[in-house]
Amino acid sequence: MSPLTTLSVPVLAGMPASPGFLDVVLKIVQVLVVEHAIVILGALLVWGERRVAALIQDRVGPNRVGPAGLLQPIADLLKFIFKEDVIPGHVNKVMYVLAPGIILVPALTTFAVIPFGPGISLADVNVGILFILAIASLGVYGITLGGWASNSKYALLGGVRSSAQMISYEVVLGISAVGVLLTVGSLHLNEIVQWQASHGWFLWHQPLAFLLFLTASYAETNRLPFDLPEAETELVAGYHTEYSSMKFALFFLAEYINMIVSSSLVTTMFLGGWSLFGLERLGWVVGILIFVAKTLVLLFVYLWIRWTLPRFRYDQLMNICWKWFFPLALGNVLLTAAGEAFRVPFLTAWVLPVLLLATGWLAARISWQRDPGTPALATVPAGEAR
Amino acid sequence: MTVTVKQIVRVKSTHKERLYFPSILSGMAITIRHFFQALGGRRVTMEYPEERWEVKDNYRGAPVLVKDDEGRPKCVACSLCEYVCPPKAIYIVPGELEGGNTVERGPEVFNINMLRCIFCGLCEEACPEEAIFMSKEFELWGEKRSELVHDKETLYALGGVRPDPIKKWSHK
Numbered sequence: 001m002s003p004l005t006t007l008s009v010p011v012l013a014g015m016p017a018s019p020g021f022l023d024v025v026l027k028i029v030q031v032l033v034v035e036h037a038i039v040i041l042g043a044l045l046v047w048g049e050r051r052v053a054a055l056i057q058d059r060v061g062p063n064r065v066g067p068a069g070l071l072q073p074i075a076d077l078l079k080f081i082f083k084e085d086v087i088p089g090h091v092n093k094v095m096y097v098l099a100p101g102i103i104l105v106p107a108l109t110t111f112a113v114i115p116f117g118p119g120i121s122l123a124d125v126n127v128g129i130l131f132i133l134a135i136a137s138l139g140v141y142g143i144t145l146g147g148w149a150s151n152s153k154y155a156l157l158g159g160v161r162s163s164a165q166m167i168s169y170e171v172v173l174g175i176s177a178v179g180v181l182l183t184v185g186s187l188h189l190n191e192i193v194q195w196q197a198s199h200g201w202f203l204w205h206q207p208l209a210f211l212l213f214l215t216a217s218y219a220e221t222n223r224l225p226f227d228l229p230e231a232e233t234e235l236v237a238g239y240h241t242e243y244s245s246m247k248f249a250l251f252f253l254a255e256y257i258n259m260i261v262s263s264s265l266v267t268t269m270f271l272g273g274w275s276l277f278g279l280e281r282l283g284w285v286v287g288i289l290i291f292v293a294k295t296l297v298l299l300f301v302y303l304w305i306r307w308t309l310p311r312f313r314y315d316q317l318m319n320i321c322w323k324w325f326f327p328l329a330l331g332n333v334l335l336t337a338a339g340e341a342f343r344v345p346f347l348t349a350w351v352l353p354v355l356l357l358a359t360g361w362l363a364a365r366i367s368w369q370r371d372p373g374t375p376a377l378a379t380v381p382a383g384e385a386r
Numbered sequence: 387m388t389v390t391v392k393q394i395v396r397v398k399s400t401h402k403e404r405l406y407f408p409s410i411l412s413g414m415a416i417t418i419r420h421f422f423q424a425l426g427g428r429r430v431t432m433e434y435p436e437e438r439w440e441v442k443d444n445y446r447g448a449p450v451l452v453k454d455d456e457g458r459p460k461c462v463a464c465s466l467c468e469y470v471c472p473p474k475a476i477y478i479v480p481g482e483l484e485g486g487n488t489v490e491r492g493p494e495v496f497n498i499n500m501l502r503c504i505f506c507g508l509c510e511e512a513c514p515e516e517a518i519f520m521s522k523e524f525e526l527w528g529e530k531r532s533e534l535v536h537d538k539e540t541l542y543a544l545g546g547v548r549p550d551p552i553k554k555w556s557h558k
Contacts, residue, residue: 055424056417059431308417309410360407 031122035108042256043073045299049256052303076249083245088150091242095149100243100250103142106135107257114264115190117274117288128189129181132265133174136220139258140166143222143229146251147239158238161314162222162229168321169219169226175329176212179336179349180269193273202270205346208332208353210270212325217262219321222255223302225309228317263298267291271298328352441522446505448523449498450545451538452516458555459483459542460517463493467509467518475502476509496538500526519545 047062047069054061063069087096113128115121125131140163147159180202181187184195196202203210219226230238240251267273271294274287312320331352339348403409432439441447453459463480481494507520523544528534536544 052421055421058420058424058429060424060429060433304414304417304421308413 031112034111034116034122038108038111038257038260039253040073041260042253043077044070045256045259046076046252047072048299049303049306052300053307056304056307080246080249085245085247088242090151092149092151095145096242097247099142099146099149100247100254101142102145103139103254104250104257106138106142107254107261110135110261111257111264113189114261114268115193115273116264116291117284119190120274120284120288121190124190125188127187129177129187129192129269132261133170133177136258136261137166137170139254142251142254143239146243147229150239150242152242154235154237155239155241158229158231158235158241161235162239165219165222165226165228165317168318169216169325172212172321172325172329173216173220175326175333176209176216177269178329178333179206179209182333182336182340189268189273193268193275196272197275197278201272206270206332206336206349208328208349208356209336210266212329212332213269214266216325217266218302218305219317221258221262221302223259224306225312226317227311228314231311233311259299259302260295263302264291264295266298267294328356441524445522445524446507446520448500448505448521448526448536448544449503449507449509449518449541450521450523451496451518451541452545452548453542454553454555455547455549456553456556457547459492460515460548460550461493461496462491462515462517463496464491464514466512466514470508470512472506472508473502473504475499475504493538496541498536498541500534500536501531516548516550519548521545 050072051061051063051069061069062072065071065075087093110132112122113125113131115128121128143162143166144159147155147157147162150156180192183202183205184192186192186195192202199205218224222229228238229235230240232238235241240248243251273294274291276290276294279286279290332349335348335351339346342348451459451461463478465478465480468474468476468478475498477495477497477499478493479495480491482490483492505520509518510520521544526534
């Protein structure tokens with residue numbers, strides 16, 4: 001195989017049957033480029049989060065280092081590098097040092113199978129979604145180990161919470177994805193995108209699954225309103241309480257990389273991935289740009305949600321997962337399967353959301369009619385209440 | 387001893403509130419509105435070194451010494467401010483003024499230790515000559531402790547000239 005054909009885009013998708021030396025080198029280069037891009041994007045996302053948070057709170061945010069504060073991540077990194085790397089005496093040293101790595105590696109690995117352009121991904125795995133679910137769930141080891149090895153109450157509580165939370169929400173995450181997989185009939189992420197390019201986004205075909213998947217991915221990445229593992233107001237800093245310097249930075253970075261991966265996964269599964277009204281046919285660069293744009297929009301929603309909603313209580317978190325999301329996800333799978341069997345997929349996918357909306361609306365109507373007004377507040381004149 | 391028990395009325399959430407999603411969406415509408423307003427420039431914070439407060443006239447910043455229209459130091463080193471100063475931040479050594487000045491007395495040394503000053507303004511109130519004022523200066527910093535002890539030159543430089551219609555010393 002000549003170097004010229006090797007450089008052409010399709011090769012980005014996967015290794016040829018018998019890879020030569022050049023192919024291996026190219027692959028390594030691709031991996032380095034893409035993973036570094038992810039890490040840099042993760043660092044920029046920290047800046048983005050601070051800017052968005054500030055703007056939502058009518059502030060300005062970091063705007064001093066570089067244009068619009070864009071070099072803030074570099075300043076932060078320098079700070080982290082020059083900080084003293086404290087290893088407390090009471091920790092389990094091996095696990096304590098390993099944990100940040102254990103959390104970062106799955107975060108970076110999961111991106112490998114996501115098709116970020118037409119047929120372009122680092123590894124062309126035909127069970128892509130399974131790979132992601134499998135590897136992403138390894139991330140919980142990092143958090144739990146970090147919490148356990150720290151040998152302190154708050155860290156341990158954070159670690160325990162995180163393992164319970166992530167295991168619970170992984171169930172919802174997996175089951176809500178099944179609706180998509182049933183419709184496409186493939187676990188291959190690129191085929192899922194291709195199906196969406198010809199049939200329309202899964203956001204319309206599987207609205208309920210989209211909602212569940214998105215919410216579960218918030219819980220998976222430990223973002224507000226589900227950031228129980230690091231709940232500042234309760235657990236100081238949760239599982240990374242005892243960490244400082246670059247070890248803490250790795251935990252921090254892993255959280256943001258997880259955000260990027262899960263929003264690119266949601267983009268791939270529900271928002272048509274690299275496709276947008278046939279624009280992707282203009283070339284693979286356009287495809288990648290479309291994908292990045294969609295992912296960035298989802299990342300903004302992540303930040304937006306975080307600075308809007310307060311944290312759930314722990315029992316509420318579990319209640320929502322097991323009493324609401326889990327049955328809903330199962331119902332969605334059931335209806336989607338029925339829809340596929342009886343060839344009315346679009347109808348059945350909307351049955352559950354419409355039913356939910358109708359019952360919710362009815363319940364709200366009834367409760368408003370019967371609601372005698374809130375007694376505690378009713379004594380305060382309306383004008384003086386605030 | 388009687389124990390009073392206050393009955394707290396627990397407000398039960400309505401079904402609409404328990405649906406979560408309407409409340410979540412309305413909350414998100416509020417935050418995005420603030421986001422775009424702040425993006426458009428409506429902010430509560432100030433870009434400090436570039437933008438500054440407009441300090442009110444009755445603000446009590448660093449105490450300074452002033453000169454009159456003719457460039458004469460107004461202070462006569464009566465030491466009333468030194469006496470009244472609650473944290474004893476002022477140190478005065480009286481002396482004669484040189485240069486054929488009609489003002490007979492003046493401070494030879496006039497130090498205000500800004501590390502001690504509590505910005506109470508009693509020195510300004512006590513001064514019979516209207517020579518010491520609380521300025522609008524609030525940015526006080528130094529690399530050494532000694533830099534924060536304002537001496538006579540610093541105090542006059544900070545104070546500048548304050549015109550006075552009476553011109554007491556021109557008639558003596």
